[in-house]
Amino acid sequence: MPSFTPESPDPSNAELLSAAAGGDQDAWNTLVARYGRLVWSVARSFRLSPADTADLSQTAWLRLVENLGSITESERLGAWLATTTRREAIRLLRRRNREIPADEQEEQSDEGADGPEERILVDDEYRQLRAAMAQLPERCRTLLRVLAADSGASYAQLSAAMGLPIGSIGPTRARCLEKLRAHMS
Structure with a gap:
């Protein structure tokens, strides 16, 4: 397997993961630059506070560090990060629901x-x-949660994360919204 060099025009995820596992900071920075907006947009889709969103994003990256050597389908790294971020968000929300007394939850939902x-x-x-x-x-x-988060995630990032061809994201979004409208009726 070729090694990662910062001068590589477009290193593969496999090269980046391998180099990052070996302690290469440039490889790690490239991974964060490549998928940071995706992780952030998935975290934001849960409508957490900015501090919780930042913590959730960092937790997702921590999970990647913990699993650098065990990711076998490096071409699906975006999907792995999106799924991990969603799971961590759900874990955070469940933990929060256990920690806040019911009467305080009602007060919070009344705000505004x-x-x-x-x-x-x-x-x-x-x-x-x-x-x-x-x-x-x-x-x-x-798809609708990520797009509703208005994260600025590019179609290329969405394509990598969800395993959709870039050209099908818009039509898929339209079909999903149509299904949502039908269910709302």
């Missing part, structure tokens, strides 16, 4: 609402949206 009528309408809309999203295939849910 004008009155009881508006809260009921907003809660109902969110409930309908969550129910409609739950009926979508996982691929649609993931």
